[in-house]
Amino acid sequence: METNNKHIFYVLECKDNTLYAGYTNNLDKRVATHNAGKGAKYTKARRPVKCIYYETYETKQEAMRAEYAFKQLKRSEKLKYIGGNNEITKK
Structure with a gap:
Protein backbone atom coordinates (compact mmCIF):
# COMPACT_ATOMS: atom_id res chain seq x y z
CA MET A 1 0.00 0.00 0.00
CA GLU A 2 1.40 3.37 -0.94
CA THR A 3 0.23 5.28 2.10
CA ASN A 4 3.48 6.42 3.70
CA ASN A 5 3.72 10.08 4.72
CA LYS A 6 -0.05 10.48 4.66
CA HIS A 7 -2.51 10.83 7.49
CA ILE A 8 -4.60 7.70 7.57
CA PHE A 9 -7.77 6.60 9.31
CA TYR A 10 -7.93 2.80 9.16
CA VAL A 11 -10.19 -0.06 10.18
CA LEU A 12 -8.92 -3.49 11.19
CA GLU A 13 -10.85 -6.71 11.38
CA CYS A 14 -9.71 -8.77 14.35
CA LYS A 15 -9.55 -12.56 14.63
CA ASP A 16 -12.83 -12.54 16.59
CA ASN A 17 -14.53 -10.52 13.80
CA THR A 18 -14.61 -7.31 15.84
CA LEU A 19 -13.55 -4.01 14.30
CA TYR A 20 -10.80 -1.67 15.48
CA ALA A 21 -10.35 1.86 14.15
CA GLY A 22 -7.23 3.97 14.44
CA TYR A 23 -4.97 6.66 13.06
CA THR A 24 -1.46 6.37 11.60
CA ASN A 25 0.88 7.93 9.10
CA ASN A 26 2.35 4.57 8.03
CA LEU A 27 -0.31 1.92 7.53
CA ASP A 28 1.90 -1.07 6.74
CA LYS A 29 4.08 -0.47 9.78
CA ARG A 30 1.07 0.09 12.04
CA VAL A 31 -0.69 -3.13 10.97
CA ALA A 32 2.57 -5.03 11.54
CA THR A 33 2.84 -3.45 15.00
CA HIS A 34 -0.71 -4.57 15.84
CA ASN A 35 0.05 -8.10 14.64
CA ALA A 36 3.23 -8.17 16.74
CA GLY A 37 1.08 -7.53 19.81
CA LYS A 38 2.52 -4.06 20.38
CA GLY A 39 -0.18 -1.93 18.74
CA ALA A 40 -3.13 -1.50 21.07
CA LYS A 41 -4.32 -3.34 24.14
CA TYR A 42 -7.57 -4.15 22.33
CA THR A 43 -5.92 -5.86 19.36
CA LYS A 44 -3.21 -7.64 21.38
CA ALA A 45 -5.59 -10.45 22.39
CA ARG A 46 -7.40 -10.48 19.04
CA ARG A 47 -4.57 -11.24 16.61
CA PRO A 48 -4.10 -11.61 13.79
CA VAL A 49 -5.69 -8.45 12.49
CA GLU A 55 -8.91 6.67 4.04
CA THR A 56 -6.06 9.13 3.50
CA TYR A 57 -6.20 12.77 4.53
CA GLU A 58 -4.05 15.84 4.11
CA THR A 59 -3.93 16.59 7.83
CA LYS A 60 -3.78 14.60 11.05
CA GLN A 61 -6.77 16.53 12.38
CA GLU A 62 -8.97 15.42 9.44
CA ALA A 63 -7.97 11.78 9.85
CA MET A 64 -8.58 11.81 13.58
CA ARG A 65 -11.95 13.47 13.07
CA ALA A 66 -12.91 10.63 10.69
CA GLU A 67 -11.73 8.05 13.23
CA TYR A 68 -13.78 9.67 16.00
CA ALA A 69 -16.91 9.86 13.83
CA PHE A 70 -16.52 6.21 12.85
CA LYS A 71 -16.19 5.12 16.47
CA GLN A 72 -19.53 6.78 17.27
CA LEU A 73 -21.38 4.49 14.86
CA LYS A 74 -23.13 1.24 15.70
CA ARG A 75 -21.52 -1.91 14.26
CA SER A 76 -24.15 -2.20 11.53
CA GLU A 77 -23.50 1.41 10.51
CA LYS A 78 -19.74 0.80 10.53
CA LEU A 79 -20.13 -2.17 8.20
CA LYS A 80 -22.30 -0.12 5.88
CA TYR A 81 -19.74 2.72 5.96
CA ILE A 82 -16.86 0.48 4.93
CA GLY A 83 -18.90 -1.39 2.38
CA GLY A 84 -19.77 -4.41 4.50
CA ASN A 85 -17.06 -6.63 3.06
CA ASN A 86 -13.77 -8.07 4.22
CA GLU A 87 -11.74 -6.98 1.22
CA ILE A 88 -9.53 -3.94 1.71
CA THR A 89 -11.27 -0.79 0.60
CA LYS A 90 -9.56 2.53 0.01
CA LYS A 91 -11.28 5.88 -0.03
Missing part, protein backbone atom coordinates in the same frame (compact mmCIF):
# COMPACT_ATOMS: atom_id res chain seq x y z
CA LYS A 50 -6.32 -7.49 8.89
CA CYS A 51 -6.74 -4.02 7.44
CA ILE A 52 -10.10 -3.95 5.69
CA TYR A 53 -10.53 -0.22 5.09
CA TYR A 54 -8.60 3.04 5.07
Whole structure:
Protein backbone atom coordinates (compact mmCIF):
# COMPACT_ATOMS: atom_id res chain seq x y z
CA MET A 1 0.00 0.00 0.00
CA GLU A 2 1.40 3.37 -0.94
CA THR A 3 0.23 5.28 2.10
CA ASN A 4 3.48 6.42 3.70
CA ASN A 5 3.72 10.08 4.72
CA LYS A 6 -0.05 10.48 4.66
CA HIS A 7 -2.51 10.83 7.49
CA ILE A 8 -4.60 7.70 7.57
CA PHE A 9 -7.77 6.60 9.31
CA TYR A 10 -7.93 2.80 9.16
CA VAL A 11 -10.19 -0.06 10.18
CA LEU A 12 -8.92 -3.49 11.19
CA GLU A 13 -10.85 -6.71 11.38
CA CYS A 14 -9.71 -8.77 14.35
CA LYS A 15 -9.55 -12.56 14.63
CA ASP A 16 -12.83 -12.54 16.59
CA ASN A 17 -14.53 -10.52 13.80
CA THR A 18 -14.61 -7.31 15.84
CA LEU A 19 -13.55 -4.01 14.30
CA TYR A 20 -10.80 -1.67 15.48
CA ALA A 21 -10.35 1.86 14.15
CA GLY A 22 -7.23 3.97 14.44
CA TYR A 23 -4.97 6.66 13.06
CA THR A 24 -1.46 6.37 11.60
CA ASN A 25 0.88 7.93 9.10
CA ASN A 26 2.35 4.57 8.03
CA LEU A 27 -0.31 1.92 7.53
CA ASP A 28 1.90 -1.07 6.74
CA LYS A 29 4.08 -0.47 9.78
CA ARG A 30 1.07 0.09 12.04
CA VAL A 31 -0.69 -3.13 10.97
CA ALA A 32 2.57 -5.03 11.54
CA THR A 33 2.84 -3.45 15.00
CA HIS A 34 -0.71 -4.57 15.84
CA ASN A 35 0.05 -8.10 14.64
CA ALA A 36 3.23 -8.17 16.74
CA GLY A 37 1.08 -7.53 19.81
CA LYS A 38 2.52 -4.06 20.38
CA GLY A 39 -0.18 -1.93 18.74
CA ALA A 40 -3.13 -1.50 21.07
CA LYS A 41 -4.32 -3.34 24.14
CA TYR A 42 -7.57 -4.15 22.33
CA THR A 43 -5.92 -5.86 19.36
CA LYS A 44 -3.21 -7.64 21.38
CA ALA A 45 -5.59 -10.45 22.39
CA ARG A 46 -7.40 -10.48 19.04
CA ARG A 47 -4.57 -11.24 16.61
CA PRO A 48 -4.10 -11.61 13.79
CA VAL A 49 -5.69 -8.45 12.49
CA LYS A 50 -6.32 -7.49 8.89
CA CYS A 51 -6.74 -4.02 7.44
CA ILE A 52 -10.10 -3.95 5.69
CA TYR A 53 -10.53 -0.22 5.09
CA TYR A 54 -8.60 3.04 5.07
CA GLU A 55 -8.91 6.67 4.04
CA THR A 56 -6.06 9.13 3.50
CA TYR A 57 -6.20 12.77 4.53
CA GLU A 58 -4.05 15.84 4.11
CA THR A 59 -3.93 16.59 7.83
CA LYS A 60 -3.78 14.60 11.05
CA GLN A 61 -6.77 16.53 12.38
CA GLU A 62 -8.97 15.42 9.44
CA ALA A 63 -7.97 11.78 9.85
CA MET A 64 -8.58 11.81 13.58
CA ARG A 65 -11.95 13.47 13.07
CA ALA A 66 -12.91 10.63 10.69
CA GLU A 67 -11.73 8.05 13.23
CA TYR A 68 -13.78 9.67 16.00
CA ALA A 69 -16.91 9.86 13.83
CA PHE A 70 -16.52 6.21 12.85
CA LYS A 71 -16.19 5.12 16.47
CA GLN A 72 -19.53 6.78 17.27
CA LEU A 73 -21.38 4.49 14.86
CA LYS A 74 -23.13 1.24 15.70
CA ARG A 75 -21.52 -1.91 14.26
CA SER A 76 -24.15 -2.20 11.53
CA GLU A 77 -23.50 1.41 10.51
CA LYS A 78 -19.74 0.80 10.53
CA LEU A 79 -20.13 -2.17 8.20
CA LYS A 80 -22.30 -0.12 5.88
CA TYR A 81 -19.74 2.72 5.96
CA ILE A 82 -16.86 0.48 4.93
CA GLY A 83 -18.90 -1.39 2.38
CA GLY A 84 -19.77 -4.41 4.50
CA ASN A 85 -17.06 -6.63 3.06
CA ASN A 86 -13.77 -8.07 4.22
CA GLU A 87 -11.74 -6.98 1.22
CA ILE A 88 -9.53 -3.94 1.71
CA THR A 89 -11.27 -0.79 0.60
CA LYS A 90 -9.56 2.53 0.01
CA LYS A 91 -11.28 5.88 -0.03
